Amino acid sequence: MKTPRFLPWVLGFNLACVVTSTQAEEAVLKKATFCHGLKEDQSPKDTAEFFRNDETVYLSIELKGRPKTGIVAAKFLFRDDVLADAQVDVATVNEGVIFSFGQNTFVGFNVTHKEPLPVGDCYTADVTFNDQPLGRFPFKVAPPKDAIPSKVLRVTMAKDADEDQRAVDETREFAGTEKAVLVGVGNLGLSSWLEASWKVGGQVDEAGTRSFTMKENKNDVPFSFSFVPAGGWPAGTHEVSLVLDGQEVANEKFTVKVGAHMAGKTKLVLDSSRLFRDDGNGEEGKEVKAFSADDTVLHARWNLKEKALAKGVQFVWVLVEAEGEKEQVIATADIEPAVSDQITSSLTTKKGLPVGRYRID
Numbered sequence: 367m368k369t370p371r372f373l374p375w376v377l378g379f380n381l382a383c384v385v386t387s388t389q390a391e392e393a394v395l396k397k398a399t400f401c402h403g404l405k406e407d408q409s410p411k412d413t414a415e416f417f418r419n420d421e422t423v424y425l426s427i428e429l430k431g432r433p434k435t436g437i438v439a440a441k442f443l444f445r446d447d448v449l450a451d452a453q454v455d456v457a458t459v460n461e462g463v464i465f466s467f468g469q470n471t472f473v474g475f476n477v478t479h480k481e482p483l484p485v486g487d488c489y490t491a492d493v494t495f496n497d498q499p500l501g502r503f504p505f506k507v508a509p510p511k512d513a514i515p516s517k518v519l520r521v522t523m524a525k526d527a528d529e530d531q532r533a534v535d536e537t538r539e540f541a542g543t544e545k546a547v548l549v550g551v552g553n554l555g556l557s558s559w560l561e562a563s564w565k566v567g568g569q570v571d572e573a574g575t576r577s578f579t580m581k582e583n584k585n586d587v588p589f590s591f592s593f594v595p596a597g598g599w600p601a602g603t604h605e606v607s608l609v610l611d612g613q614e615v616a617n618e619k620f621t622v623k624v625g626a627h628m629a630g631k632t633k634l635v636l637d638s639s640r641l642f643r644d645d646g647n648g649e650e651g652k653e654v655k656a657f658s659a660d661d662t663v664l665h666a667r668w669n670l671k672e673k674a675l676a677k678g679v680q681f682v683w684v685l686v687e688a689e690g691e692k693e694q695v696i697a698t699a700d701i702e703p704a705v706s707d708q709i710t711s712s713l714t715t716k717k718g719l720p721v722g723r724y725r726i727d
Contacts, residue, residue, distance in 0.1 A: 395500040396428040396470060398493065408474035416506040419482040419557055423505065425491055429471040433457075438473045441492045444484065445612070450477050483507045484579070485557050486612030509611075513555035514583040518615045521550035521608060531588035538619070542626030545594040548606050548618060553585045561609045562591035567602055571595050596704055598626020634679070634709070635671040642667065650710075659721055664713045666726050673707045681711040681726055688722025696724075 400417075401410035401424045410426040417423050425440065439453035456471060475491075487506040494500055509516075524533035524547045525540075533549040540546050548562055561577035563570055574593035591606070599622040608616040644663035645651030657664050666681075683696040696719075699711050711726065 394430045395493075395495075396430045398491075398501060398503045399426045399428070400424065400503070400505050401426055404474040404476065408472035414505075416508040417483075418510065419485050419507050420510075422479075423477040425475045425493075425503070427473040427475070427493055427500070429473070429495070430469075432469065432471060436496050437494075439494045439497075440475045442477050443490050443492065445488050449479075482557060484559055484612075485509045486559075488612035509555050509557050512583070513557060514553065514585070516553060516555045516558040516580075516610060518550055518552040518560075518608065518610055519586075521548060521616045521618060523547065523606075523618055523620050524549050527590035527592070531590045533590075539621050539623065540599060542598040542601070542622055542624055543594065544599075545592045546599070546604070546606070546620055547590055547592040548608065548616075549588070549590045550608070550616070551586055551588050552610070554580045554583075554587045556580055556583050558611050560589060562593075563607050563609070564593045564595075565605045565607070566595050567600055567604065596702075601625035634674050637669045637671045640667045640669070641665065644712075648712075657719070659718045662715050662718050664715075664719075665710065666712070667708055667710045670707045670709070679709060683711075683713050684725050684727060685719075686723040686725055688720045691720065691722070 399410040400414045401412055402414050402417075402421070403411040404424055404426055405411050408426060409428070410424070414424070423442070427438065427440070429438075433456055435455060435457045437453050437455055439451065441451040442449045452475065454473065456473070485507050487504065489505045489507060491503045491505065492499070492501075493503065522533055522536050523538050525535035525537060525544065527547055527549050528534055531549065533547075546564075552560070554560070557580060559577055559579040561575065563572075564574035565571070571593075573596065576591050576593075578589070580587075591608075593606070601622050601624060603619055603621050605617055605619045607614055608618075641654050641657065642650040642665040643652050643654055643657070643661055644665065648663065650665045650667070679701045681699045681701070683698070685691055685694050685696055687693070697713055701709060701711070
């Protein structure tokens with residue numbers, strides 16, 4: 367599950383496929399059918415209008431003709447996030463059970479998962495033959511049978527939310543350093559999910575995306591989402607989008623008349639860099655010009671000429687030259703967005719690094 371866009375569920379997926387192989391020169395899609403099972407010949411059994419969130423997803427692809435070779439691939443997605451994918455050569459017996467019958471070819475896929483799927487109609491299966499698209503096929507995951515219908519009843523913007531998730535000081539105007547709070551009430555069924563994402567100057571700030579999933583049926587559920595970007599809000603109009611089970615149900619705009627001083631200031635101008643041994647507690651200790659092979663925790667710091675919003679910064683620790691070793695990346699680390707006049711990174715090893723030359727990009 368790319369960052370990838372935000373995906374609030376950690377799921378385990380297995381994608382199985384079986385092919386009924388045949389023998390024509392080329393294949394053209396005849397039909398794609400979601401179903402609750404597959405027959406022995408991989409044709410659909412019990413066509414599905416939707417799947418419950420704890421059910422296995424089955425897809426039967428019927429191709430015209432009987433190709434001797436060809437790669438059929440399927441990629442199952444939740445929004446833009448890949449849940450599972452697989453491919454199979456219709457001529458390779460080791461990829462599945464091979465049947466010859468009729469004039470067409472059936473390819474069967476099934477997706478199993480350890481945890482319940484998020485509900486919603488924001489799923490698709492992309493299917494290709496020899497890297498040529500056969501189609502994108504949508505499917506829906508329905509709530510459990512005993513779930514009540516979900517509906518957002520009302521939303522508003524406020525300075526804060528109290529301990530009961532009720533709005534405090536409703537407003538649509540915020541200072542550059544204030545958090546903006548979206549507050550609402552809804553009837554929410556079992557397994558429904560709410561997600562809020564924030565656009566800063568028209569661009570989604572992934573750091574603000576948050577969600578929750580219902581573990582029970584409940585009416586009149588109060589909820590709130592809050593956010594302030596690293597460095598604060600720039601002056602202008604911003605917005606927050608509220609999504610219920612994959613469908614946008616609210617889009618609230620608000621304004622910031624006077625932006626935060628550091629908002630959007632992302633140019634990093636390096637002044638100096640320093641290396642430190644560990645102090646035994648995971649913090650910077652004695653400054654050094656070089657580390658020894660006995661150092662198991664290494665710290666590095668870069669001082670900036672002025673404070674700036676450090677966002678999207680990644681450190682790459684690289685072994686340049688060491689006995690018996692080729693140049694290679696040892697570790698990478700992404701830093702959390704923050705306004706500061708310095709950026710830091712540390713590397714922890716089990717036995718220290720071998721004698722040699724290293725660099726940090």
